[in-house]
Amino acid sequence: MIEIKDLHKSYKVGGSELHVLKGINFNIKEGELVAIMGSSGSGKSTLLNILGILDEADSGDYVLDNVPIKKLNETIASKYRNQFLGFVFQSFNLINYKSALDNVAMPLYYQGIKRKERNEIAMSYLEKVGLASHSHHLPNELSGGQKQRVAIARALASNPKVLLADEPTGALDTVTSYEVMELIQGINDEGKTILIVTHEPDIAAMCKRNVVLKDGIIIDDKYVEQVRASSYV
Amino acid sequence: MFNIERWQEIFEAIAKNKMRTFLTGTSVASGIFILVILLGAGKGLENGIAKQFANDADGVIWIWAGTTTKEYKGLNPGRRIQLRNSDFVISKQKFESQIDKKSSKFNIWNGNIVYGKETGNYDCQGVSPDHQAIEKVTIVAGRFINQIDLSNKRKVAIIGQKLKQDLFKDKNPIGEQIAISNVKFEVVGVFTDPGGEREETRTYLPVTTVQQVFGSGEDKLNDMSFTLNKKDTYEEALAESKKFTEGISQLLKGKNTIAPDDASAIGINSTVENIKQFYDLNLYIRLFFWWVGICTIIAGVVGVSNIMLIIVKERTKEIGIRKALGATPLSIVGMILHESIFITTIAGFVGLLSSLSLLELVGPQIKSDYFFNPEVDFTIALTTLVLLVFAGALAGFFPAYKAAKIKPIVALRDE
Numbered sequence: 001m002i003e004i005k006d007l008h009k010s011y012k013v014g015g016s017e018l019h020v021l022k023g024i025n026f027n028i029k030e031g032e033l034v035a036i037m038g039s040s041g042s043g044k045s046t047l048l049n050i051l052g053i054l055d056e057a058d059s060g061d062y063v064l065d066n067v068p069i070k071k072l073n074e075t076i077a078s079k080y081r082n083q084f085l086g087f088v089f090q091s092f093n094l095i096n097y098k099s100a101l102d103n104v105a106m107p108l109y110y111q112g113i114k115r116k117e118r119n120e121i122a123m124s125y126l127e128k129v130g131l132a133s134h135s136h137h138l139p140n141e142l143s144g145g146q147k148q149r150v151a152i153a154r155a156l157a158s159n160p161k162v163l164l165a166d167e168p169t170g171a172l173d174t175v176t177s178y179e180v181m182e183l184i185q186g187i188n189d190e191g192k193t194i195l196i197v198t199h200e201p202d203i204a205a206m207c208k209r210n211v212v213l214k215d216g217i218i219i220d221d222k223y224v225e226q227v228r229a230s231s232y233v
Numbered sequence: 234m235f236n237i238e239r240w241q242e243i244f245e246a247i248a249k250n251k252m253r254t255f256l257t258g259t260s261v262a263s264g265i266f267i268l269v270i271l272l273g274a275g276k277g278l279e280n281g282i283a284k285q286f287a288n289d290a291d292g293v294i295w296i297w298a299g300t301t302t303k304e305y306k307g308l309n310p311g312r313r314i315q316l317r318n319s320d321f322v323i324s325k326q327k328f329e330s331q332i333d334k335k336s337s338k339f340n341i342w343n344g345n346i347v348y349g350k351e352t353g354n355y356d357c358q359g360v361s362p363d364h365q366a367i368e369k370v371t372i373v374a375g376r377f378i379n380q381i382d383l384s385n386k387r388k389v390a391i392i393g394q395k396l397k398q399d400l401f402k403d404k405n406p407i408g409e410q411i412a413i414s415n416v417k418f419e420v421v422g423v424f425t426d427p428g429g430e431r432e433e434t435r436t437y438l439p440v441t442t443v444q445q446v447f448g449s450g451e452d453k454l455n456d457m458s459f460t461l462n463k464k465d466t467y468e469e470a471l472a473e474s475k476k477f478t479e480g481i482s483q484l485l486k487g488k489n490t491i492a493p494d495d496a497s498a499i500g501i502n503s504t505v506e507n508i509k510q511f512y513d514l515n516l517y518i519r520l521f522f523w524w525v526g527i528c529t530i531i532a533g534v535v536g537v538s539n540i541m542l543i544i545v546k547e548r549t550k551e552i553g554i555r556k557a558l559g560a561t562p563l564s565i566v567g568m569i570l571h572e573s574i575f576i577t578t579i580a581g582f583v584g585l586l587s588s589l590s591l592l593e594l595v596g597p598q599i600k601s602d603y604f605f606n607p608e609v610d611f612t613i614a615l616t617t618l619v620l621l622v623f624a625g626a627l628a629g630f631f632p633a634y635k636a637a638k639i640k641p642i643v644a645l646r647d648e
Binding site: 049054074087089097098111115 | 242555556557558563
């Protein structure tokens with residue numbers, strides 16, 4: 001599903017060059033649940049941004065579902081983001097004046113799907129995350145866990161190839177975190193490829209594979225025995 | 234633009250962001266409102282001042298007949314030309330679109346006027362109602378000659394203040410009978426003339442009455458006078474006057490069988506050359522209010538642009554989210570501009586209509602010498618609105634474009 005070869009990325013900080021990714025190589029197959037770990041400054045967020053086509057690598061290859069992602073203009077990049085990827089952010093990033101339903105329907109709006117159909121699809125995903133009863137609530141009427149569930153529903157709405165989650169439990173307490181992880185595991189069980197950036201070992205333990213980054217290179221990449229979140233809840 | 238989905242998206246954004254919509258709308262509406270009121274007030278002041286000086290504005294064109302100096306179509310030179318009513322009528326008809334005021338005149342050079350024991354010889358002129366405006370005659374009591382006097386050939390007289398002193402002393406002359414060359418006339422008005430005492434010994438009578446009573450029923454005229462419609466600039470007024478005098482000269486020469494190059498048979502005198510001052514003053518007033526108007530528009534444009542900048546800044550994070558979900562940069566710019574143009578247009582119209590109705594309602598109530606009929610040309614008001622909406626869109630475009638270009642990840646960090 002994802003093939004990465006010798007990926008380099010550096011930023012200009014002031015006058016000096018900051019080499020963030022120093023040759024990353026790894027492949028992710030369909031249906032994997034991967035945790036990308038590392039301390040802050042290890043390059044994990046940069047890697048996720050490149051995977052999410054929010055940023056571009058300086059050199060190296062990135063192939064997403066057999067489509068090479070290189071030197072895309074903004075319009076094509078938007079299209080690929082919309083079709084291939086679903087994002088879940090630490091700070092939820094819901095549009096605060098839109099209801100839960102409208103937030104979930106947003107990626108479908110950019111696919112040009114008509115309003116009625118959009119709302120039906122969005123509703124089915126809200127049901128999936130257990131928030132059908134909250135469909136007309138605004139984000140500020142929802143708890144943190146509920147907001148993240150809405151965000152996950154939104155990420156799934158366009159039926160992407162890969163779900164990218166950037167510290168999805170970073171703003172949540174432990175119990176809520178495990179509830180969200182349970183949901184993510186359930187989605188993975190249905191076959192969705194999911195990448196989670198996290199620095200919390202217990203969250204990483206709930207994934208099937210752990211990739212550890214340090215100073216811009218992968219220092220560890222191993223399959224782990226998945227801990228089911230449901231055992232904590 | 235005609236994408237229903239886009240409209241729905243925008244209406245939703247507008248409806249859900251009531252405060253933002255309200256503030257944008259209010260500032261645009263009040264901007265337009267103030268602008269139109271200011272433009273209207275400027276116009277009112279301009280009208281008022283123009284009215285104050287209006288009397289000095291008219292250049293008067295006099296036309297009289299003389300003696301021919303050239304042989305023409307078998308007619309000898311030295312022929313005396315007589316203006317008649319028909320000359321006045323065809324002149325009026327031919328140049329109707331150019332003429333503002335018009336008067337034909339027939340004089341009794343030395344009328345013997347008697348009232349009781351007082352008597353004297355005075356200049357009596359038979360004139361038309363417009364003569365009051367042409368000669369700047371100010372009525373101090375009673376009235377001037379009117380159209381009914383003219384049609385019915387009434388025997389009425391308007392006497393000068395000096396003449397009134399001579400004949401009536403302190404007595405009220407209105408309604409009294411005076412005899413002019415043994416014909417009785419009723420005094421219906423007293424006038425004053427800035428021209429001086431000589432003018433104020435004059436008596437004005439209806440021209441038709443004078444022709445019938447003293448001109449043995451013939452339709453002879455001594456002279457005709459005209460003023461032309463006002464022009465925007467002195468140069469135009471001058472050109473118009475030249476065109477008119479040449480035209481009327483040829484017309485009258487043709488009618489009276491006079492050689493086209495015979496200058497002394499038809500005499501024309503125009504004072505249009507002397508009114509440059511008025512046109513200059515009018516020009517300065519207009520330039521001043523244009524300046525005021527332009528400054529106000531600039532202030533409005535700056536205000537609207539400012540709001541647009543703030544709105545885009547406020548929506549940076551939303552833009553980032555939308556981009557992450559697959560919005561193209563173009564759709565982001567389109568969305569912001571569509572929404573802002575929609576709000577500014579609606580609000581602009583509200584401001585425009587309310588200010589125009591205020592001017593319409595209050596304008597006529599204002600009674601002041603230097604303020605008169607405040608009005609705003611609807612086209613100018615509409616142009617102003619379009620300008621403001623365009624400026625708002627332009628001011629919104631650049632930050633929106635910039636925001637649509639930045640990486641979603643940067644926009645998302647913007648708290």
